[in-house]
Amino acid sequence: xxxxxxxxxxxxxxxxxxxxxxxxxxxxxxxxxxxxxxxxxxxxxxxxxxxxxxxxxxxxxxxxxxxxxxxxxxxxxxxxxxxxxxxxxxxxxxxxxxxxxxxxxxxxxxxxxxxxxxxxxxxxxxxxxxxxxxxxxxx
Numbered sequence: 001x002x003x004x005x006x007x008x009x010x011x012x013x014x015x016x017x018x019x020x021x022x023x024x025x026x027x028x029x030x031x032x033x034x035x036x037x038x039x040x041x042x043x044x045x046x047x048x049x050x051x052x053x054x055x056x057x058x059x060x061x062x063x064x065x066x067x068x069x070x071x072x073x074x075x076x077x078x079x080x081x082x083x084x085x086x087x088x089x090x091x092x093x094x095x096x097x098x099x100x101x102x103x104x105x106x107x108x109x110x111x112x113x114x115x116x117x118x119x120x121x122x123x124x125x126x127x128x129x130x131x132x133x134x135x136x137x138x139x
Contacts, residue, residue, distance in 0.1 A: 012067065020063045023056065027067070035068045039098040051091035052098060052126075058086050061116035061129035064102040069112045069133040072104075076138035082111065084131040092120040110135050 012027045023045070029036040037060070039045075045056040062081055069079040092098050099119045106113040111132055118127040 008071075019059065023059060023063070025060055025063060027064075030067065030071060032068075032071045033104055035064050035071070035102040037064055037100050039100070041092050041094050041096050041098060043094055046094050050094040052094075054086070054088055057088070057092075057098070057118055057127045058084065058129065060098065060100055061086070061102070061118065061127070062131060064100055064116055065114035065129070065131040065133060068102045068104065068114050069135070072107055072112065073135060074137075078136045079112075079133045080136060082132040082134040084129060087128045088126070089128070090120070090124050090126040092118075092126050096121050098126070105130070108135075 008030045025039045027037045041052045047053040102116040116129040
């Protein structure tokens with residue numbers, strides 16, 4: 001990682017607030033083309049039988065897709081999630097770490113589409129999330 005990427009990651013992690021802070025996600029890489037992060041699977045994020053809850057998986061991906069979009073926005077613009085679709089493929093047990101990688105499928109002026117792959121520690125793909133972010137220009 002370049003010094004600029006390290007500075008960006010440190011800034012992002014230091015400014016975590018609200019739901020992303022509650023989730024406990026940690027950004028490990030952040031460029032306009034790719035965002036990577038980890039999430040420790042804690043009991044309070046699980047469903048029975050002690051595996052990461054689908055809503056937590058979706059929230060993890062939503063945070064990363066929005067962040068990736070923000071890294072591509074023009075000055076003063078903002079974003080909101082327009083659509084999100086998740087395919088659940090496997091579970092992640094409590095105590096493990098979830099690894100996510102978000103990449104662009106489309107970066108347009110009014111919308112951006114991001115794909116997030118979430119894997120568990122053994123590298124098995126657990127979820128694929130595709131989301132569309134709307135670009136909101138300042139008035």
